[in-house]
Amino acid sequence: MTNKTPTETQSDVMDPARAAAFQVALGQAASIAHGSPLPPFFHQLYFWSPQPPSGLGRDGHPKVGGTGLIPDMGLPRRMWAGGRLQFQSPLMAGVEAERRSMLESASSKTGRTGPLGFVTLKHEIWQKGTLRLTEWQDLVYREDPVPDATKPTPPKARVDETDSREISFDSTLLFRYSALTFNGHRIHYDLDYARDVEGYAGLVVHGPLLAQHLMLLATEVMGALAEFSFRASSPLMHFETALFCRNGQDLWVRGPDGRQCMQAVAIPRSE
Template sequence: MEIDLEKLKDWNGREESVSELLTPVLTARFNATFDREGSCELGAHAPLLLHHCLCHHAVPTADLGSDGHAKRGGFLPPVPFPRRMWAGGSIRFHSPLHVGEIMTRHSTICDVAIKQGSSGALCFVTVIHNYWANSRAILTEQQDIVYRDTPTHGSASKSLTPAPQGTEQREIIISPELLFRYSALTFNSHRIHYDLPYATLEEGYPNLITHGPLQAALLAQYAVDLRGGTPAQLRFRGKTPAFVNSPLVLHASEKDEELKLWSAPPGGPIAMEASATW
């Protein structure tokens, strides 16, 4: 499939701002989704990565594309490849968000680039999000979104190396309920997370896909449980898909001043890798 990169680069520098109140109810639902406890009272510190549940546009159902995302060509460029994934990024934390504050997200598209991967051409869109509350910087996040074509039938699958074992491990069950609740929290109607016929027949996956930000939240929570306190910075990179109805093992190991983290199915390849620094 041919891509007009120069046309897509017209989106470089595009900006948008969205604000939303962080309520005790949303905080409680976030904690319940991840089976975690924490204060939901006004003024309490928000759970780590709850910001992914805030500041989403209320796109009418009639304005969704065939994949469940908003139709392309709005804030994000109209990349023609059908498969869209959150590839990773980084987060720098500046100050805590409190329950009851109004969060504002200001987003800027920084780059659109074409790269060649093992399965063909990939289009990467890099977005910088700056989050504020009461004129106070909360965090800065870089998100890397990747678009790719659907692989042709009969294409060779590459052998994937099993993930190494961390010095610390925790097993999580990726259930349909977890995917459903996280999609609801993030107002995410991407069909690969809940529509099995679409995920398998249209996009060629063997099962429903675990959200990238959901895995990032699990790894971030694990980092805090192991080391305590909010990290100064988190980095994430998606490697291979993680599927529903399967255990997902969270691994962690200390390396120099970093805590290295990664997720993987038992005996399978790395799904997402991350690092945390304090």
């Protein structure tokens, strides 16, 4: 008997008011209306999966190993490590869409900091019977930090950018992004939890929010995207200002101390 790959299907109307609210949160004019093409990665605002309090883990995320796609790997800390997207055609605001999700892989290994769990989810988003977007989402699970343990040295970011944007973050923006994406992960809004339980210096800027800014920069200078991939390498705190950089198809986020927080590759459409 073969094991069936776990799958999940959700439908959602891509509410233009939610997308317009996100534009305002980013400091942009609210221009999205019914029928507007959504900017890349704005689908993160949709396909909520509300759970009752009893269905949440200590970190505010839905418990793993239950009815969802992610197995329980026995590791309490979750991080969005990276992802890859293929943009077949733009999603349209105000139109119902369907997301078909599956667990593509789940594995464990031991790294320099201890046991690690790796999960890859694959999502397909369909609208009006057409596949519009394919996304792979990479998650990492790990143990709680050991007090006074030496932290890994993050890589240094490149300094050869041809385009850059300086962007500041604060707790208000992190709260608004958490609300718009229905992300209950406490590292983004609960300072005591982020610092005392998970060992961060402050609130953690969402990895997808960093990727979102990189995609907006890529679209601004390169045009419509065909593919985008990104990998997180060091967390950015809510009190830090970062530089979002591009050189050719390479993009990256440089923290105020020169560390690399994220690297990415953007491939524009050929037409």
